[in-house]
Amino acid sequence: MASNNDDIPHTGSLRYDEDQPKIPAVAISTNDANLLSEVIDKEGTAKIYLETHCEMLPDILSYNVIGEMNGTERPDEYIVVGGHLDSWDVGHGAHDDGSGCVQSIEALRILQELDYKPRYSLRAVMFMNEENGLRGGREYALQADKKNEKHIAALESDSGGFTPRGFSFTGTDAQRKKLRSWAPLLNPYGLHDLGSPGGGADIGPLRSSGTALFGLRPDSQRYFNYHHTAADTFDKVDKRELELGAAAMSALIYLIDSKGI
Amino acid sequence: MASNNDDIPHTGSLRYDEDQPKIPAVAISTNDANLLSEVIDKEGTAKIYLETHCEMLPDILSYNVIGEMNGTERPDEYIVVGGHLDSWDVGHGAHDDGSGCVQSIEALRILQELDYKPRYSLRAVMFMNEENGLRGGREYALQADKKNEKHIAALESDSGGFTPRGFSFTGTDAQRKKLRSWAPLLNPYGLHDLGSPGGGADIGPLRSSGTALFGLRPDSQRYFNYHHTAADTFDKVDKRELELGAAAMSALIYLIDSKGI
Numbered sequence: 001m002a003s004n005n006d007d008i009p010h011t012g013s014l015r016y017d018e019d020q021p022k023i024p025a026v027a028i029s030t031n032d033a034n035l036l037s038e039v040i041d042k043e044g045t046a047k048i049y050l051e052t053h054c055e056m057l058p059d060i061l062s063y064n065v066i067g068e069m070n071g072t073e074r075p076d077e078y079i080v081v082g083g084h085l086d087s088w089d090v091g092h093g094a095h096d097d098g099s100g101c102v103q104s105i106e107a108l109r110i111l112q113e114l115d116y117k118p119r120y121s122l123r124a125v126m127f128m129n130e131e132n133g134l135r136g137g138r139e140y141a142l143q144a145d146k147k148n149e150k151h152i153a154a155l156e157s158d159s160g161g162f163t164p165r166g167f168s169f170t171g172t173d174a175q176r177k178k179l180r181s182w183a184p185l186l187n188p189y190g191l192h193d194l195g196s197p198g199g200g201a202d203i204g205p206l207r208s209s210g211t212a213l214f215g216l217r218p219d220s221q222r223y224f225n226y227h228h229t230a231a232d233t234f235d236k237v238d239k240r241e242l243e244l245g246a247a248a249m250s251a252l253i254y255l256i257d258s259k260g261i
Numbered sequence: 262m263a264s265n266n267d268d269i270p271h272t273g274s275l276r277y278d279e280d281q282p283k284i285p286a287v288a289i290s291t292n293d294a295n296l297l298s299e300v301i302d303k304e305g306t307a308k309i310y311l312e313t314h315c316e317m318l319p320d321i322l323s324y325n326v327i328g329e330m331n332g333t334e335r336p337d338e339y340i341v342v343g344g345h346l347d348s349w350d351v352g353h354g355a356h357d358d359g360s361g362c363v364q365s366i367e368a369l370r371i372l373q374e375l376d377y378k379p380r381y382s383l384r385a386v387m388f389m390n391e392e393n394g395l396r397g398g399r400e401y402a403l404q405a406d407k408k409n410e411k412h413i414a415a416l417e418s419d420s421g422g423f424t425p426r427g428f429s430f431t432g433t434d435a436q437r438k439k440l441r442s443w444a445p446l447l448n449p450y451g452l453h454d455l456g457s458p459g460g461g462a463d464i465g466p467l468r469s470s471g472t473a474l475f476g477l478r479p480d481s482q483r484y485f486n487y488h489h490t491a492a493d494t495f496d497k498v499d500k501r502e503l504e505l506g507a508a509a510m511s512a513l514i515y516l517i518d519s520k521g522i
Contacts, residue, residue: 004501163480193451219480221499222499239265240264240265241482
């Protein structure tokens with residue numbers, strides 16, 4: 001999934017077609033893949049020695065982490081902003097998705113610092129286990145359903161901590177029209193992209209109960225240099241770009257909370 | 262001029278008010294400035310030992326570097342795309358303005374590879390000595406005037422090799438209207454910012470002869486992390502972002518050349 005040529009393999013998932021033989025597979029870097037292709041083109045064949053130490057460990061109990069600001073008018077209805085807490089183990093998971101977690105906390109912190117009293121209850125949710133089966137997101141939606149917690153909107157940041165360029169969206173036509181009506185408020189901050197569909201992996205399971213889903217759309221050019229690799233480290237995150245994303249999220253939460261969706 | 266707190270001073274110019282005493286001045290980093298303020302706040306005074314080895318060297322002869330594609334319909338009229346060749350000596354000058362130079366070359370190379378035959382003559386100009394007096398830009402305009410070379414438009418990239426977001430512009434109302442009419446062609450590529458005024462330092466001297474001036478507007482968030490510092494090195498430039506800027510410039514040159522301005 002790399003967008004550049006380098007020596008860093010991108011980790012990821014493997015699925016088998018049940019009708020086909022199960023051939024062992026590992027991720028290799030783009031440079032290695034190109035080298036391998038060249039050798040095969042030239043020699044017609046290639047002999048490779050490859051050693052891998054991956055293993056599947058047993059499940060252990062882990063948790064979503066949730067912070068909340070209570071609503072003043074509709075405390076039993078929720079607006080959620082979130083990212084996911086887990087990451088692939090090769091790097092720090094700085095852009096995927098440490099950025100989304102701290103931005104979600106920051107989006108609410110900004111509103112708190114402004115002494116804003118939300119109409120709805122606002123939650124910052126750090127979803128657990130997105131990468132390996134979306135289990136935090138699924139469990140969150142299940143619990144919301146069980147507890148009859150109505151979620152009017154959810155916003156996820158899971159595309160990296162780069163300069164924000166807009167929000168993706170999945171919902172009704174009326175909701176889309178409302179989002180578009182906010183364009184004059186968002187465009188001056190470079191938030192032009194208000195396209196569909198959208199949302200995020202962790203908040204996806206909320207859709208079945210009618211929650212409007214939003215995803216932060218940051219500048220996308222560097223994400224797949226880092227995503228799921230040893231290069232996704234803290235030093236790759238620019239503080240100012242990260243903060244702009246959090247501010248954009250805070251602005252959208254404010255609009256949804258104050259004007260409804 | 263830093264946008265972040267770090268230990269790297271940003272070089273730059275110093276001008277004196279003739280009516281005031283000439284106090285020696287040096288650039289220090291934002292972290293050092295904050296430390297100094299803290300010490301003075303606490304102690305009321307500060308004693309500093311500071312050693313600097315800067316010197317003004319005598320002028321030497323240097324040159325603008327120019328590449329050209331000949332126009333098929335109006336070979337004596339010019340569209341210029343450029344950056345500047347010199348940089349502050351503390352770093353590589355990778356974003357300021359190595360990026361602008363290679364993008365200017367690339368903008369014309371793209372058109373050549375597409376076998377595009379320009380109506381006007383197209384020039385990629387690497388201006389010399391922007392940082393220390395704009396002498397390459399001034400001389401270029403002087404020579405253009407002397408040789409009666411009509412320059413209908415000039416585009417400069419001197420804001421870093423980041424993801425392009427649009428073009429700044431200085432020209433007539435009719436030209437601005439024309440640029441705006443191209444928005445539907447530019448917006449799908451994230452080029453939304455088509456504001457005024459604009460251009461660039463090197464192409465500024467062309468304005469007096471009526472040349473329409475355009476400046477590439479890349480994402481601005483990281484430029485002043487690097488600008489004029491030891492951190493403005495090659496590794497800070499993302500190849501993909503750099504190429505997108507060059508492609509945007511190529512697209513604008515194509516529009517100006519084929520539709521006029």
